Amino acid sequence: MTDSLLGLDEPPQPQGAKGAYRVLARKYRPQTFSELIGQDAMVTTLGNAIKRDRLAHAFLLTGVRGVGKTSTARLIAKALNCIGPDGQGGPTIDPCGACEPCRAIAEGRHIDVIEMDAASHTGIDDIREIIEASRYAAVSARYKIYIIDEVHMLSKAAFNGLLKTLEEPPAHVKFLFATTEVAKVPVTVLSRCQRFDLRRIPAELLAQHFSMVCEAEGAEVEPEALALIARAAEGSARDGLSILDQAIAHAGMEGGAVAAAAVRAMLGLSDRGAIRDLFGLLVEGDAPAALASLRGQYDLGVDPQAVLRTLLETVHGVTLTKLGTTPAAGQAVEEVQALERWAAALSFPALHRLWQLLLKGHDEVARAVLPIEAAEMALLRVIHASQLPDPGELARQIASGAFQAPAGGGAGGPAPAPAPAGPRDMAELAQLLQDKGRFQLAQQVHDYLRPIRFAPPEIEAGTVRPMPREFAQELASALKELTGRAWKIALSEAAGAPSVRETIEAQAAAERDAVLRSPMVAAAMEAFPDAELSGWTRTRSNVA
Incomplete structure (x- = not known):
């Protein structure tokens, strides 16, 4: 093996006049499996394989950059070649770090642990050297180990040349491959390796x-x-x-x-508090304040694309909160409270629309010649689109006849369509919700709300029984989406008028009493004391 194929990292510089500084990423590279964070499943599997002497002849380590692929390969090399402080030890998942093989491997100078960077040694000639050298026994170690980093960059000929040796290697040889792009590794190589997918570290x-x-x-x-x-x-x-x-x-x-x-x-990150303020302004539809907030962050040096990215993260966080997921560890109390507030106020269709609009804006800003101007236009599009019904709802309005076409128009184009007429009482409100598929809200309005003041878009009502804390916000949000107007729903402890259900039941009871009091029915009931009024159907609305 030529010198060009030796270690990727230079050994530690001696302390002295040179005194070269070692960056933290190299200084704190894990030296034991216990220091390897976030890969517990892989460590457990390797430990069990070593204890039971079921070691594969080839390992493939894959994962994103910086999760510990090369470090893990070196740790495996130490684990297989450790002889313990007394020189009598065998393979172990806890290499001592004190014996000569452990120290030599850690310093990148062990003659039997050969590292090759496949990015700069891609050809068949480089692999041929490995094949020839693998025939000879290890000089001083238990196993001769080949660590090939970024193995996916080998040429097709190099992969083909490696296959036979990889399938039937000598007993003293182990192959350790590392790659960030496992999809580029041929299936014929994958099938000959024990694969470990190193996870992103939380x-x-x-x-x-x-x-x-x-x-x-x-x-x-x-x-x-x-x-x-x-x-x-x-x-x-x-x-x-x-x-x-x-x-x-x-x-x-x-x-x-x-x-x-x-x-x-x-x-170049934006302050999350400022992003929460900006998101609140978008939800409220305050265009001047939203643009001023964006400009303020831009003047502080924040990238407009980073602002839109954080807004996307916020929409995602609100959606997860609405689904009832547990807040992330370390999340600020203020952020959790804001997410819960928006989750109660925004419907899933509104959140999906926000996501699509912001995602489109993010992509536009990434390609824009004028990024801050593109970001401003993207936010304005979000604000204006929030005041419109989504396409599905618009189609339902047209199909049901609730949508009113614009009256007139001229050279400048058609005039905006007036908002559809709103419900005139609690019964019509319940029916509107029923027709639009909001069945649970429709039933709650129908059965439990006792109107005190019904003046759309403001409603004050008492309740038949205690309602969920978020009911008023959910009802206001649904009505805004269905009617295009902002509603204010207030629940009161006052009695209020009877609910729609109570009214219908009272009317049905009155009608039944009137039938029973009619002369013919009264005479029949008197003649037949055990008779009952049957076939009676109580009148009620279509709301379930």
């Missing part, structure tokens, strides 16, 4: 890990700043440590702890 685990790194480095970092870095890392420990390195250096220039505001400024 943000809360990354934040905990970064906190321990900061403590070891003697750096003071605000918890919110660590959370921001963890989210920006997108599941990659290496990316997160690189960002943390930059944040610590930034704070070192100014002195003091690493603040969340400094991390936001460094990453």
